[in-house]
Amino acid sequence: MTRLSGFAQTLKASDIAALLKLTEKPEVISFAGGLPAPELFPIEEMKSVDTAIYETEGSKAVQYGLTEGYGEFRKQLQKRMKDKFFVDCSTEDIVVTTGSQQALFILSQLLLDEGQTVLMESPSYMGAIMAFNPRWPKYTEVPTDEAGMIPEELDKILAADDSIRVIYVIPEFQNPTGITWSLERRKAFIEVINKYDVTVLEDNPYGEIRYDIERIPSLKSLDTQGKVVYMGSFSKIFLPGLRLGWIVANPQIIDKFVKFKQAVDLGTSTFGQRQAAYYCNMYDMEAHIRKITDLYRKRRDIMCASMAKYFPDSVTFTYPKGGLFTWVTLPEHVDATALMPKCLARNVAYVPGGIFYPNGGRRNHFRLNYSNMPEERIVEGVKRLGEVLHAALDA
Amino acid sequence: MTRLSGFAQTLKASDIAALLKLTEKPEVISFAGGLPAPELFPIEEMKSVDTAIYETEGSKAVQYGLTEGYGEFRKQLQKRMKDKFFVDCSTEDIVVTTGSQQALFILSQLLLDEGQTVLMESPSYMGAIMAFNPRWPKYTEVPTDEAGMIPEELDKILAADDSIRVIYVIPEFQNPTGITWSLERRKAFIEVINKYDVTVLEDNPYGEIRYDIERIPSLKSLDTQGKVVYMGSFSKIFLPGLRLGWIVANPQIIDKFVKFKQAVDLGTSTFGQRQAAYYCNMYDMEAHIRKITDLYRKRRDIMCASMAKYFPDSVTFTYPKGGLFTWVTLPEHVDATALMPKCLARNVAYVPGGIFYPNGGRRNHFRLNYSNMPEERIVEGVKRLGEVLHAALDA
Known part of the structure; x- marks a missing residue:
């Protein structure tokens, strides 16, 4: 055993890191990362x-x-x-x-x-x-x-x-x-x-x-x-x-x-x-950024439209004017971390919202990324999420 | 004024950093850095x-x-x-x-x-x-x-x-x-x-x-x-x-x-x-390393031979069996940092040895690098250093 600094001892693997590891399997439709769309790399x-x-x-x-x-x-x-x-x-x-x-x-x-x-x-x-x-x-x-x-x-x-x-x-x-x-x-x-x-x-x-x-x-x-x-x-x-x-x-x-x-x-x-x-x-960096923006806008639209269609009415989400993410809010009693295994069983994933709060708490949120996923996978993934959410909320 | 951490306040420019800045002028034959020979980059x-x-x-x-x-x-x-x-x-x-x-x-x-x-x-x-x-x-x-x-x-x-x-x-x-x-x-x-x-x-x-x-x-x-x-x-x-x-x-x-x-x-x-x-x-990395080694060996030999020829007898130096540096020792009463301005006046530079001692002290050393300098410049630079050293030691 190496004797580590006090600081090193605080570097612990989180439960969420373990969950996110599972989202890396190819069969999973993962909205968990924050990766840009590789098909646009020049x-x-x-x-x-x-x-x-x-x-x-x-x-x-x-x-x-x-x-x-x-x-x-x-x-x-x-x-x-x-x-x-x-x-x-x-x-x-x-x-x-x-x-x-x-x-x-x-x-x-x-x-x-x-x-x-x-x-x-x-x-x-x-x-x-x-x-x-x-x-x-x-x-x-x-x-x-x-x-x-x-x-x-x-x-x-x-x-x-x-x-x-x-x-x-x-x-x-x-x-x-x-x-x-x-x-x-x-x-x-x-x-x-x-x-x-x-x-x-x-x-x-x-x-x-x-x-x-x-x-x-x-x-x-x-x-x-x-x-x-x-x-x-x-x-x-x-x-x-x-x-x-x-x-x-x-x-x-x-x-x-x-x-x-x-x-x-x-x-x-x-x-x-x-x-x-x-x-x-x-090259024309501005044209490149426009290409990225056009693609992500389309994906945002598809994701938001799919959420409106497939998510229960009690679930709300942000409609971002830019960037890579939308933030989903569940009814207060619902724990997004606890729902993760059910999502993974359906081969779809998000980041549970808890880790975005430095002091912990509020677990009724999750983050979805739309930049890294083709349009038909977005629709399919949101549909599966909707099924999990309906099962949890309508029960 | 930004209020900085205690740690940031300890980040100070050293006198030697200021001296080394002066070695970057193109007219200076600088043995101060630790750069590899760019002419061998593939x-x-x-x-x-x-x-x-x-x-x-x-x-x-x-x-x-x-x-x-x-x-x-x-x-x-x-x-x-x-x-x-x-x-x-x-x-x-x-x-x-x-x-x-x-x-x-x-x-x-x-x-x-x-x-x-x-x-x-x-x-x-x-x-x-x-x-x-x-x-x-x-x-x-x-x-x-x-x-x-x-x-x-x-x-x-x-x-x-x-x-x-x-x-x-x-x-x-x-x-x-x-x-x-x-x-x-x-x-x-x-x-x-x-x-x-x-x-x-x-x-x-x-x-x-x-x-x-x-x-x-x-x-x-x-x-x-x-x-x-x-x-x-x-x-x-x-x-x-x-x-x-x-x-x-x-x-x-x-x-x-x-x-x-x-x-x-x-x-x-x-x-x-x-x-x-x-x-x-x-490519053949081992052949590439042999090329580097052959060149640096030659430069080490020339630097050591030149030091033997031009440095006062009371000055000693290491004969490295590899690597990029030789370490020069002056008589104990001689301060290599204090000699730097005289060297810079002759457009030649080294790193004064003091900064290699974490607790300070021992200033009668300097480090020379031979990997980054063509052979004729090594001879000329060591010759100039020898003149500065003779002037300081023979006085």
């Missing part, structure tokens, strides 16, 4: 991209690189932040990360001492909870409705607890609920947080996958005090396997982030960064 | 490798992958461990990492509570110190001679301090000294550590770059109690920009490692792993 284009990288840069493309990231890529990201997210920043305000998961992990180490408090939407992304956990934080869930975090509630919570250091939010097409914050809410949010000494982590992996909604300025674009750290990702709009994300932050955070990232992995793949940068130069 | 071959990946696997090669790593790659690594390092392990004992720097960082979090003790060779790799620092450890340097760590001294230190959890060692062509442990020392080392409840981190990024020495069994191959974690890297024998390393460890550590890596970056680039795996299948 594989032919990538052949030309890689060849162009080797021919243009040769060995430089695969040598050690700067921890901050590949210069050309950071320049593109700077422009992207302006064009897409209304954020005026300089290349120096950007660091490339090994996926946005790494950004979450590093930022939690830079911003939290052990036992301090993190505020989150309720529910929120389980991967963020995983990244914060090594700091043993206290989590406080901020009441959230269909327009986002409720500013008055946030204000009350901030006023009452001076151990709050971080507010983690996903204002666009939230994971798991699919909710998008209104502009009014965003402005009110910034007004509230400006009264306190806190840092906001704005996680926006889905912001470019929008169906029926205009662009809304990001929190970072409304931030006049350097309190918001923006986190972006190429995993949903490009190729998740390359592990590419980025942050935009104030110079003080950038400085510490780079120093710590050096200890964590020295730097993100120099070749991977070029794969994204060259693709954006050689 | 760029033409990589074009075919990438095309083969896209044609064989298509979208699978760039989709999210398992945190443990790409199956085929882990199988290759399992075979590599047997063929090259005498280690019998299964694929399940291996996790692919985002460079071996990530392995160091994750292992330090899994094995150390704050304030516990890490043993190291004296001197040792500064990147490891960087990875351990977030745990605020106490460092104890174990007396080390030209055959490796001295077992009797190690035994005494282990017996006297029960806060020791980790022993970090580089038994092959050590960084910075170039020293290789003899087989006798390795056996004696294992005998000593088997008496204590500690974990050994065996870091072996240079083990395949050997000039005039037979293979010696790795510590992991002598480990009968699961106490040694082996860390390997593709950065020195293949392409450092891909950020590919791996660990071999007991099941208990592997389990925690995978769970924590999920929070840290979800997984290592799925495409990057295939680049290494396909290269190994399509």
Whole structure:
């Protein structure tokens, strides 16, 4: 037996992880993951991209690189932040990360001492909870409705607890609920947080996958005090396997982030960064995103229409205006985790909602993903779920 | 001003980092880095490798992958461990990492509570110190001679301090000294550590770059109690920009490692792993390593011959039997950090030895790298260093 750190001993397999393992069998129609549709990956284009990288840069493309990231890529990201997210920043305000998961992990180490408090939407992304956990934080869930975090509630919570250091939010097409914050809410949010000494982590992996909604300025674009750290990702709009994300932050955070990232992995793949940068130069990334968006919109429509048709009336769900997920609410007495074995027996799967609540509780929800499944499988899967739900609720 | 964690406040720029920044100017003959020779990177071959990946696997090669790593790659690594390092392990004992720097960082979090003790060779790799620092450890340097760590001294230190959890060692062509442990020392080392409840981190990024020495069994191959974690890297024998390393460890550590890596970056680039795996299948990796070894052997010879010719007699240096570095010792009263500005004025650079000692002190050393510099520049650079040293020592 190896003698492990106290922290390592807290890394336990969850029951849900065991359940999710079962969803990986090919016969299961799994709405559990958050994977993009692989049939849209630009594989032919990538052949030309890689060849162009080797021919243009040769060995430089695969040598050690700067921890901050590949210069050309950071320049593109700077422009992207302006064009897409209304954020005026300089290349120096950007660091490339090994996926946005790494950004979450590093930022939690830079911003939290052990036992301090993190505020989150309720529910929120389980991967963020995983990244914060090594700091043993206290989590406080901020009441959230269909327009986002409720500013008055946030204000009350901030006023009452001076151990709050971080507010983690996903204002666009939230994971798991699919909710998008209104502009009014965003402005009110910034007004509230400006009264306190806190840092906001704005996680926006889905912001470019929008169906029926205009662009809304990001929190970072409304931030006049350097309190918001923006986190972006190429995993949903490009190729998740390359592990590419980025942050935009104030110079003080950038400085510490780079120093710590050096200890964590020295730097993100120099070749991977070029794969994204060259693709954006050689092809039309916006057209690619439109293709993704069109497909996912169709799948969302089919999923929502199927749920309306097959689910019991007492079951409600969100109709996301973008992103990859819809959030299903069962009557309060029904436990979505307990229903999982019945779903798996029918070869259909979701993520039970409990794990999206950092403090546990509320088990009458589940999350469905529609990006990774062909249309006819969506219909069939929702139909099977409907049968399980009818059997459980009509009994 | 952002309110940072206590840990973040300890992340400071060192004076040496500022000095090393100056070595990056193109006119400087820099022996300071640890970069492989880019002229040997198999760029033409990589074009075919990438095309083969896209044609064989298509979208699978760039989709999210398992945190443990790409199956085929882990199988290759399992075979590599047997063929090259005498280690019998299964694929399940291996996790692919985002460079071996990530392995160091994750292992330090899994094995150390704050304030516990890490043993190291004296001197040792500064990147490891960087990875351990977030745990605020106490460092104890174990007396080390030209055959490796001295077992009797190690035994005494282990017996006297029960806060020791980790022993970090580089038994092959050590960084910075170039020293290789003899087989006798390795056996004696294992005998000593088997008496204590500690974990050994065996870091072996240079083990395949050997000039005039037979293979010696790795510590992991002598480990009968699961106490040694082996860390390997593709950065020195293949392409450092891909950020590919791996660990071999007991099941208990592997389990925690995978769970924590999920929070840290979800997984290592799925495409990057295939680049290494396909290269190994399509080309002759051993021939590639021989090419690297032949070039570096030549450069080592030229560097050592030049030092013998141009350095004052009171300056000594190691003659490494493999790896990338030689370690230079000045008379005790001479401070290598203080000499750096004089070297930079002559457009030549090294890494001052002080930073390789976790507890500071001993400043009469510097490290020279010979892998990244053409032969005539090695001669010219060593000649300039010799002039600076003569001026300092003959005065």
